Amino acid sequence: MAANKVRLSIGGAEYTVIAEDDVRYVQSLGKELDRALAAIMKANDRLSVTQAAILLALDYADECKKATETADRLREQIKDYLDDASNAKSKADLARHESENLRKEVETLKTQNVKMKAELDALKKPRKLEK
DSSP: OOOEEEEEEETTEEEEEEESSOHHHHHHHHHHHHHHHHHHHHHOTTOOHHHHHHHHHHHHHHHHHHHHHHHHHHHHHHHHHHHHHHHHHHHHHHHHHHHHHHHHHHHHHHHHHHHHHHHHHHHHSOOOOOO
């Protein structure tokens, strides 16, 4: 991917950064950072730009760490769900196989039952005696 030079204005200072991301994306990050820095400095006018930047960096680091931890937990949950789904699929396949075997056994038993009834009926019929 090609590197892009992007000019940013953050906290009253101009910066040129080289990024592989889209220029508009990097500019939007710069504007977001500038607005957040201005908000911190407005809330406490005794802070220097550097102090405000450190506070902002701590806030962003906290958000990043928490988001990473949340993503890790979600990945673990998804892995557990996929394992559960795989186990359920295996059980369902086994149950289908067993069901098919039982269906075949029932058909075999029905056939045997019909034959046995026919044999029983034949035995019950009176036989003609030969002279």
